Amino acid sequence: MRTMPSMSPLLLALLAFGCSQDPGEGELLVVAYGESFIEDGIPAAEMDDGWAITFDRFDVVIADVSVGGSSLDAGDTLDLAQPSNGEGQQLGSLTVPAGDHSDASFQLDAVSLAGTATLGGVTKQFDWSFEPNVHYSDCEAVTTVPDGGQGALELTLHGDHFFFDSLVSGEPAVVFQALADADTDGDDVISTAELQAADIGAYDPGSAADVTDLWGWLGAQSVLVGHVDGEGHCDSHVH
Amino acid sequence: MALPRRLWWTALAVAGGCVTAEEAPRVDLPVVVDTSGVTPATTDLGYLVTLTEARLALRDLRFTTAGEVHTASWSVPWLGSVAYAHPGHDQAGETLGELPGTYVVDWVHGEGQALGTATLVAGDYTAVDFGFDLVDASAGTAATELAGHTVWLEGTAERSGQAIRFTAAVDAPADRELVGAPFVATVTGDTVGRIALRLHTVDPIEGDTLFDGVDFAAVDTDADGMVALAADVPASDDAVNLLRRALLSHDHYDAELQE
Numbered sequence: 119m120r121t122m123p124s125m126s127p128l129l130l131a132l133l134a135f136g137c138s139q140d141p142g143e144g145e146l147l148v149v150a151y152g153e154s155f156i157e158d159g160i161p162a163a164e165m166d167d168g169w170a171i172t173f174d175r176f177d178v179v180i181a182d183v184s185v186g187g188s189s190l191d192a193g194d195t196l197d198l199a200q201p202s203n204g205e206g207q208q209l210g211s212l213t214v215p216a217g218d219h220s221d222a223s224f225q226l227d228a229v230s231l232a233g234t235a236t237l238g239g240v241t242k243q244f245d246w247s248f249e250p251n252v253h254y255s256d257c258e259a260v261t262t263v264p265d266g267g268q269g270a271l272e273l274t275l276h277g278d279h280f281f282f283d284s285l286v287s288g289e290p291a292v293v294f295q296a297l298a299d300a301d302t303d304g305d306d307v308i309s310t311a312e313l314q315a316a317d318i319g320a321y322d323p324g325s326a327a328d329v330t331d332l333w334g335w336l337g338a339q340s341v342l343v344g345h346v347d348g349e350g351h352c353d354s355h356v357h
Numbered sequence: 358m359a360l361p362r363r364l365w366w367t368a369l370a371v372a373g374g375c376v377t378a379e380e381a382p383r384v385d386l387p388v389v390v391d392t393s394g395v396t397p398a399t400t401d402l403g404y405l406v407t408l409t410e411a412r413l414a415l416r417d418l419r420f421t422t423a424g425e426v427h428t429a430s431w432s433v434p435w436l437g438s439v440a441y442a443h444p445g446h447d448q449a450g451e452t453l454g455e456l457p458g459t460y461v462v463d464w465v466h467g468e469g470q471a472l473g474t475a476t477l478v479a480g481d482y483t484a485v486d487f488g489f490d491l492v493d494a495s496a497g498t499a500a501t502e503l504a505g506h507t508v509w510l511e512g513t514a515e516r517s518g519q520a521i522r523f524t525a526a527v528d529a530p531a532d533r534e535l536v537g538a539p540f541v542a543t544v545t546g547d548t549v550g551r552i553a554l555r556l557h558t559v560d561p562i563e564g565d566t567l568f569d570g571v572d573f574a575a576v577d578t579d580a581d582g583m584v585a586l587a588a589d590v591p592a593s594d595d596a597v598n599l600l601r602r603a604l605l606s607h608d609h610y611d612a613e614l615q616e
């Protein structure tokens with residue numbers, strides 16, 4: 119005769135409670151935030167080779183935000199370089215069941231960044247656009263929405279990832295020199311063509327053997343910029 | 358060997374999501390070096406490269422059920438269906454087996470070299486991961502050339518009747534992990550055999566070699582037929598970068614369950 123695995127009375131009580139109680143609903147406010155690094159720039163002290171970065175524009179297109187069985191299409195372009203007093207740019211709001219949610223996911227369709235990098239008397243300009251089309255899921259964050267109240271979910275974009283020297287290291291260096299060196303025509307504008315012609319050099323692509331030039335490198339990094347609630351990591355899948 | 362606690366929890370979680378008091382079957386399997394993948398290789402620049410020495414310092418092998426696996430369809434991530442790893446979060450599969458410790462593997466002379474006994478929980482495996490190590494200078498005479506490095510190579514590169522002898526010292530970044538080298542195997546509690554670990558001079562799936570792009574003649578600036586590829590040899594910078602990328606990629610490693 120088969121026997122059922124034992125289950126604690128407490129667990130049974132919790133399951134019964136969960137099946138019979140309506141948790142209610144609340145509102146979830148969703149924002150996209152580039153933190154100080156994108157709004158104010160990356161100071162030289164935060165870079166490993168002394169360059170300082172400022173962004174004139176850091177446009178993102180985010181879609182398909184999903185939490186607790188509700189979804190927000192979004193899809194508008196947001197400029198995360200605009201000052202927000204730490205609030206981020208509002209994407210919209212969702213009505214979700216009250217409670218704790220750990221199933222946030224979203225899609226980053228496009229990233230376009232323009233700005234300057236400065237070291238000493240040298241200034242380099244950049245204006246780059248990528249379409250990562252990456253879906254983030256299983257994010258390391260718990261979003262609490264009270265019954266009849268409001269919770270918040272922050273989709274955090276990390277601009278410094280574009281200047282990481284590794285695709286796989288947990289503690290990469292944050293550098294710009296190789297990108298500056300790609301400006302081979304000396305016009306102080308780092309173009310897409312120049313980046314495509316520049317080998318990644320000492321950068322570490324992990325096992326991404328197809329990432330061999332700096333344009334490909336930046337594209338690969340664009341896939342990795344998405345987080346939640348600051349430092350919460352997500353699994354990322356490219357479509 | 359006692360199974361680490363984290364492996365038991367993983368095994369229980371994988372077993373259908375239903376936690377019972379029963380322990381998942383496990384098996385101890387020796388891990389040995391298989392040198393069959395180190396063969397003469399003709400590079401994209403036409404060099405026939407033959408290795409006479411190839412040693413690698415690695416640590417902590419982990420056998421996983423899924424994750425970042427090397428397939429021929431891999432491509433640039435925004436063009437293909439690649440699950441990309443966040444730095445420090447490699448999206449690896451569930452670890453169901455491991456061989457902890459640090460090892461110096463001799464890929465040329467070490468056929469059958471026993472690294473140790475791995476403990477694996479029964480399951481379907483897809484990949485092996487490990488860490489790259491840097492050999493301490495006090496590691497012993499067998500690893501003299503490896504001191505301070507991760508990989509030491511010696512060999513010859515021949516092209517158009519000209520032979521160039523080379524050495525290469527390659528260093529991995531600190532705490533660098535290799536994720537997703539193929540290890541396709543079904544392990545049960547009755548499995549008997551060994552796990553063979555291989556380095557491939559020629560990627561068995563895509564056909565590229567460890568030395569693709571390395572122009573040995575260009576590094577031989579004094580034309581004496583001998584070159585050293587190392588971080589402290591500026592003329593070899595490009596070659597070292599290319600070689601390091603290949604050696605730190607999962608494209609050139611795999612493991613096989615030999616029952």
